[in-house]
Amino acid sequence: MYDNWEELEKSIEECKKCKLCNNRNNIVFGEGNKEADLMFIGEGPGADEDKQGIPFVGKAGKLMNEAFKGLGIKREEVYIANIVKCRPPQNRVPEEAEAVACLNYLRNQVILVKPKIIVLLGSTALKNILGKEYGITAMRGKWIEKKGIKYMPTWHPAALLRDENKKIEFWKDLKEVANNLNKM
Ligand code: URA
Numbered sequence: 001m002y003d004n005w006e007e008l009e010k011s012i013e014e015c016k017k018c019k020l021c022n023n024r025n026n027i028v029f030g031e032g033n034k035e036a037d038l039m040f041i042g043e044g045p046g047a048d049e050d051k052q053g054i055p056f057v058g059k060a061g062k063l064m065n066e067a068f069k070g071l072g073i074k075r076e077e078v079y080i081a082n083i084v085k086c087r088p089p090q091n092r093v094p095e096e097a098e099a100v101a102c103l104n105y106l107r108n109q110v111i112l113v114k115p116k117i118i119v120l121l122g123s124t125a126l127k128n129i130l131g132k133e134y135g136i137t138a139m140r141g142k143w144i145e146k147k148g149i150k151y152m153p154t155w156h157p158a159a160l161l162r163d164e165n166k167k168i169e170f171w172k173d174l175k176e177v178a179n180n181l182n183k184m
Helices: 005-012 019-023 047-052 059-071 096-113 123-130 157-162 164-183
Strands: 038-042 079-082 117-121 144-146 149-154
Touching: 005 096, 038 096, 038 123, 047 059, 059 157, 059 164, 079 096, 096 123, 117 123, 117 164, 123 149, 149 164, 157 164
Parallel strands: 038 079, 038 117, 117 149
Antiparallel strands: 144 149
C-alpha cells in the first residue's frame, strides 16, 4: 500500500497482473476529487472508457452525469473508480482472478480518498467489495456500514438502459445517499 497518489499511480502504469492488460488501450485508474466524501465504484471500463482512460464516459456515464445533475452534485466533487481498471473483452464481467489482481489498487484508492459513503454500482462492485454472499437484488437501497464507511449498493447504470423500472429505484437510492451526505 502506498501513502501517496504519485507512488500508487506509478505502480499501476505498466501493470501486467492479469490478462486484461493484453488488449487495453488505456488503464482507467479513476478520477475525481481525491478528498471526496462520496465515492462511486463501478465494474470495469467499456470501449469509450478504454479509449479515453476515464471512467464512466460512455452511455452509462451519461446516465451518471444526469443523476449527478439531478442530485445537485458536481461530478468533479466525487471520486469514481472501478473494480477492474482495464476493459474486459466484449464488456464481460471481470473474472475472479482479474478482480483479485486489481483490487489492491482500489483498496489503496479508498484508503487515500477516505470517503464517508461509497456507492456500489451493481453486482460486481457489491460482491467484490462486501462479499460474494451479497446479492444486488436483495441489497440495493440498503445501507451497510463497515469500518466507518457507509456503503449503498444500487443498480449499475447499464442495467437502467435495459430496464426502466430500475431507473426509479436507482434514483431513490441516490437521493438517499445525497440526503445522508448533506447531514454529515
Ligand atoms: N461501466 C463501468 O462499470 N465502469 C465504467 O467506467 C464504465 C461503464
